[in-house]
Amino acid sequence: MxxxxxxxxxxxxxxxxxxxxxxxxxxxxxxxxxxxxxxxxxxxxxxxxxxxxxxxxxxxxxxxxxxxxxxxxxxxxRGDAGKSWISGGDVLPGVLQALGASLLLMGVALVVAVVTAGLICLRTLRLGARRRLGGRRGGGNVSAVLASLPEFLVASVLATVVGVQWGWLPALGWYGPQWTVLPALTLGLPAGAVLGRLLDDLLPGAFGEPWALAAAARGLPGRTIARQALRRCVPALLPNLGLFVVGLTGGAVAVEQVFDIPGLGRTTLQAALAQDLPVLQAGTLALVLLAALAAGTTRVAARLLTGPALRDGALSSLHRPAPPAGGLLPLLYGGVLLAVIGCGLARDPLALDTGERLRAPSLGHPLGTDALGRDLLARVGHGALDTLLLAAAISTAALLVGVLLGLLPRVSAPLVDTVNAVPPVLVALLVTAVAGSGAATPALAVGAVAWAPLAAHTSSLLRQERATLHITAGKALGAGPVHLLRRELLPAVVPPVLRHALLRLPGVALALASLGFLGLGAQPPSPEWGLLLAENQPYAERAPWSVLAPAAVLALLGALAVSAAGALRRPSRKGLPRTGDRVPRPSVPATEREPAGAR
Structure with a gap:
């Protein structure tokens, strides 16, 4: 107590x-x-x-x-959030209206994300239900591409192609349910890809638990086992789902900008850039309250789904040794990425040639040129030094901080709930409002919040791992806390969190690019990837290669992260059952069989 x-x-x-x-x-x-x-x-x-x-x-x-x-x-x-410094009108009505638009968009985007995650895990669920689950996972390449596509680029493509050229759905404005489809797809597909990969990482362990093996031996339908395995894995993902709720509300600034949605993210962006601090204060406070509500809801839902097993120490570990997957793919993707960056570094990213404006890819310019005649391969290669290396450094620091704080859940849980209230874009807006915009703003903003999902994941896995049977048995045999932490808890918790950090690496790069796209980071003529996409977006229809080049590199980074995460698995030790082993169904005498209707 x-x-x-x-x-x-x-x-x-x-x-x-x-x-x-x-x-x-x-x-x-x-x-x-x-x-x-x-x-x-x-x-x-x-x-x-x-x-x-x-x-x-x-x-x-x-x-x-x-x-x-x-x-x-x-x-x-008194219900008064002040008056706008710019318009002089009351702040609260406008912020509440923007919050309503963002909540509606967030709800539809969450539906898209859940459906996307389910489709990514569908193959694993089917194989697990048939007891044929091996080292391969479903939807790896698809999820890598989806998770790596810049949201602002997807928004521009959907608005231009689907909304304007094809005329299937409205692209601009916010006037009814039809206007939510394209922005919800833009936000929900990448979020669903990340959730799907995290869930796909947990499912094999659930299918290998004793209850699943016993249910299969007893002859229960595969769909029933798959449904229970899904329920078994969802509690570990709920803390990250709470993070997505806030990210889809306050972090959807670029999408709201492209689709002209009067949401909370766009409202706070405009207020920060105009130094209209009362509006920025009210918008930030709304996100804080939303984050607190999301954190409390996910915590209660996790306890309801898990039941008394956490208290009684009756769980089994989801993170058992498994065969590694995709050992050669990380080398292939990494080699291609390094080759592109290396070739780009050998060229001058600032050399102008107005006679070569918006040239298509050729031998002289393998990725084409931009609107000023600059070589895109050179700009992509040099931009990697600004974006990729910074993203790798931020991800490494976030992993260390996330694991250390996640091992202290009583300290980190309230801190995660607090940081959860502030997505990277809003942190950048607050930094801009206090200290002004600069090259260090994106790094400060992204680094301040990048550790929170990893800490939430660590503490969630640690809570379930401490309730497992082998930990309970170890305590009964006299094992001390240090021994259990070093020999049992850390080997079970660190590998999935490390894979999670790798899956988040493209997201960190995308967050940096998004801030550059919004003008809150590096300024021209820097070749930072977000600036490349922002500068070339107006020419996407005339010269698609100008935006496809940096987008393709981001997608390649996502494929590298997903394949590397699949390869970071402890091989199964000899004598231990693997999740891919087929479980024979024992022979049951006819007199002991249940009637078909009793199942």
Whole structure:
């Protein structure tokens, strides 16, 4: 009971700290709020000290941080989130309307994500139900491509081709259910690909558990076993599903920009760029409350699905040794990626040739040229130094921090719930609002939140692993905590989290690219991949190679991550049953068989 009270207190402290930070944004900003308001409302007035002081008194920012914070809290208690510094209107109605649009989009995108994850795991479910599950997994290449496609690029292609050229669905605006289809597909397909890969990683262990083997030997239908195996694996994924909820709401800025959706992400982006901090405060607070609701819901759902097994120590481990998959594919994908980068590094990414504008791929320019006649192969190769190496460094740091904090769930769980409230785009917006935009903004924003999914995954696996039968038996035989952690818990938890980190590597690169696409990171003429896509997007219809080149490299990175994750599996030890072993059905005397209708 005392530990639960301490955990609740730590959660409250973090939540209060985050909310106070949001309330102090007008005091923390690097620009004078009075100057921002004067410039927006009356650009012709002279910014004299007297005029600026009067505006500060009107805004309530002249009394120090405590005065700013208490004034903001007092307004929230009265249902008043303040007035926009730009328009002068009430903030709350506009933010609530934007939140409603984002929640509707998030709900439809989650449906798309769940369906996509199910399709990716379909082959594994079928093979597991037939007791023929081996080292191969289903949907590897498909999920790699889906998870690696930039959302803003998919949004542009769907809006241009499906919405404008074919006219099948509306592409721009937000006027009814039909307008949700294309943006929901854009958001749901990559999220479903990641969820599908994580679920596909757990299913073989579920099919190899004693209950599944006994059910197969007893002759229960394969569909029943597959359904129970799915239910067995879902609790470990629910914390990450909560992260997706916030990401699909506040992190859908680029998609909302392309499809002209008045959602919360786009509203906060415009407010941050315009220094309209009351709108940014209200939008961030809405995301914090949504994250708290999502975290609490997923935690309750995980306990309901798992039942009393966590308390009684009656689970078996899902992460048993398994045959590695795709040993040669990582080498192939890695070799191709290194070859592309190496060839690009040998060329000049800034050399201009206006006579070679938007040239198709040729021997002289294998990936074509951009709108200024610059070689795309050179820009992709040099952009890897800005994007790929930074993504690898951020992913490595996130893995270390995620595992260390995940091993301390009472400390990390409230912290994960707090960080979960702030997707990378919103962190970048807050950094931009406080310190301005710069080359370090994307790294700070992505690195600040990249560890949270890995910590949530680690703590979720650790909680289930500690409830397994062999851990209970080890404790009964006198094994100490250090021995159990080093010999049992870490070997079971670290490999799936490492595979998860590899699957997240393209997502980190995409997050960096998305911030560059939104203009919150590196600036031209940098060859950063997000800038490449942003610069060439207007020419996608006339010169598709200009956007397909960086997109193809991102897809190749995703294929490399998925294949490398499949290869990082401990080989089965001799004498241990593998999940791919076919289980013989024992012979049951006719007198002991149940009637068909009793099943």
């Amino acid at each position: 005392g530990q639960r009270v301490a955990g609740a207190g730590w959660r409250i402290v973090l939540a209060v700290g985050l909310v106070c930070g949001i309330g102090l944004l007008p005091w923390l900003t690097h620009t004078d709020p009075a100057y921002t308001v004067l410039k927006a409302r009356s650009a012709e007035r002279e910014p004299t000290p007297e005029v600026l002081a009067g505006i500060r008194r009107q805004l309530g920012t002249d009394g120090g941080p405590l005065h700013v914070l208490t004034g903001w809290f007092g307004g929230l208690v």
